Amino acid sequence: MFNVTILKMRDLIKYLVGIAITIVIVVVISKQFSKDNNKEEKIVNEVKNGISMLSEQSFLGCFEQAVPTMAYLNEEYSKIAEEDDHSREDILQGILETQISSIKGIENTEKIAERQETETTTENTLNVADNQNSTVGTASQNTRCRRSPE
Secondary structure (H helix, E strand, O other): OOOOOOOOHHHHHHHHHHHHHHHHHHHHHHHHHHHHHHHHHHHHHHHHHHHHHHHHHHHHHHHHHHOHHHHHHHHHHHHHHHHHHHHHHHHHHHHHHHHHHHHHHHHHHHHHHHHHHHHHHHHHHHHHHHHHHHHHHHHHHHHHHHHOOO
């Protein structure tokens, strides 16, 4: 069987206060350690970046001194990189100019085609008018011929 003791209100308050105090202490300590870790991580990252920058610069400097043509090549590569940045704009400008010139060419061919169409239509109308005049003229000659014997 079970031995059940009767807990007094004073004992319950002691236990609850003790648990609350231990929770607060654990939270405060964890925040302190997390702040220190963030600061340490920032410092470690800064040191790594500084070391990598120094090692890269010193390596390139030593390499350029050992092989003098490398300094010239590095300068040429940097010039080419700058030119490439400008060439993108030039390429876009060239594409736009090409498109504009092709549109103008299409417009010119359309104008020429319209002129040719109008010329052919006017020629056709003139030919039709000439044909009508000639038929009218032959008809009038025929009527004159018929009237003359009278």
